Amino acid sequence: MTTADHSKNNGKVPPADETPIVELRGTGKSYGNIRALHGVSLAVHPGKVTCVLGDNGAGKSTLIKIISGLHQHTEGEFLIDGEPVRFSTPREALDRGIATVYQDLATVPLMPVWRNFFLGSEMTKGSWPIRRLDIARMKKTADEELRNMGIVLDDLEQPIGTLSGGQRQCVAIARAVYFGARVLILDEPTAALGVKQSGVVLKYIAAARDRGLGVIFITHNPHHAYMVGDHFNVLRLGTLELSADRSEVSLDELTNHMAGGAELAALKHELAQVSGVDVEELPEPEDLTAPVAATPEGTS
Numbered sequence: 322m323t324t325a326d327h328s329k330n331n332g333k334v335p336p337a338d339e340t341p342i343v344e345l346r347g348t349g350k351s352y353g354n355i356r357a358l359h360g361v362s363l364a365v366h367p368g369k370v371t372c373v374l375g376d377n378g379a380g381k382s383t384l385i386k387i388i389s390g391l392h393q394h395t396e397g398e399f400l401i402d403g404e405p406v407r408f409s410t411p412r413e414a415l416d417r418g419i420a421t422v423y424q425d426l427a428t429v430p431l432m433p434v435w436r437n438f439f440l441g442s443e444m445t446k447g448s449w450p451i452r453r454l455d456i457a458r459m460k461k462t463a464d465e466e467l468r469n470m471g472i473v474l475d476d477l478e479q480p481i482g483t484l485s486g487g488q489r490q491c492v493a494i495a496r497a498v499y500f501g502a503r504v505l506i507l508d509e510p511t512a513a514l515g516v517k518q519s520g521v522v523l524k525y526i527a528a529a530r531d532r533g534l535g536v537i538f539i540t541h542n543p544h545h546a547y548m549v550g551d552h553f554n555v556l557r558l559g560t561l562e563l564s565a566d567r568s569e570v571s572l573d574e575l576t577n578h579m580a581g582g583a584e585l586a587a588l589k590h591e592l593a594q595v596s597g598v599d600v601e602e603l604p605e606p607e608d609l610t611a612p613v614a615a616t617p618e619g620t621s
């Protein structure tokens with residue numbers, strides 16, 4: 322487990338048995354004078370879920386953007402299969418098997434599920450000038466692929482907009498698996514979902530992992546991360562505050578890191594200076610960060 326000592330973390334590669342598919346070594350990104358990410362090292366292995374946790378502004382989006390080819394890093398290294406890379410476009414990342422499922426899924430709500438499954442990569446039959454969409458094959462393949470992932474929908478003709486948020490995420494995951502993703506980046510897939518739907522999405526994250534994909538699971542929610550995660554990275558203000566394997570960190574510790582136990586303790590100390598605030602009445606930081614029962618609020 323590595324904690325807040327960022328200088329130690331710089332350039333340090335987490336131990337691994339095989340070459341990671343994706344690896345960051347002391348990687349960072351500045352936008353002009355703003356340093357959004359600094360000295361981040363992490364590795365993504367096939368068949369493992371690598372979680373990236375962090376509060377607003379922690380640098381999660383910047384990290385996704387580097388790996389998915391939207392932005393280039395300005396410090397450190399970014400490697401795919403052990404080879405340093407610098408993507409200019411998301412297409413280049415996709416060609417290396419890195420697929421990103423964003424929170425606001427790029428789907429056309431009024432189009433059927435099968436049509437969305439193949440959106441932008443439609444199957445065709447015949448040759449020019451009579452080439453046309455191979456609808457029967459697309460429907461059959463979409464149905465098979467969704468079932469392979471354990472996703473059973475009543476009707477693939479229904480507009481994707483009529484599915485629940487969780488089901489749409491699952492279709493997007495199955496789609497990425499079908500189109501050959503080796504690494505799946507999931508950007509807060511459970512953020513807008515209730516308890517039950519979050520559970521469904523977590524199940525398909527595990528299914529993608531079991532199919533041998535390396536999954537990068539971005540989330541605010543340590544409980545969701547801990548249900549499926551193999552390795553946990555907590556970002557704070559652009560740096561890696563924790564990098565730990567599952568065996569090295571408990572859910573309570575992870576929750577405490579996310580909530581910033583030290584910051585809460587400092588805040589309590591500051592409040593003690595303010596007249597009229599009885600700090601003895603305030604909960605201890607560990608009480609504030611203790612796991613909560615699964616309420617709808619505890620799901621986002």
Ligand SMILES: Nc1ncnc2c1ncn2[C@@H]1O[C@H](COP(=O)(O)OP(=O)(O)OP(=O)(O)O)[C@@H](O)[C@H]1O
Pocket residue numbers: 352355356357358375376377378379380381382383384559
């Ligand atoms: N294009 C940009 N130009 C300037 N600063 C940026 C840019 N993108 C991000 N930042 C800054 O970098 C820091 C990290 O932002 P980032 O969006 O990566 O965090 P995040 O963890 O994804 O937060 P959120 O959960 O709120 O999306 C923030 O201080 C943000 O203001």
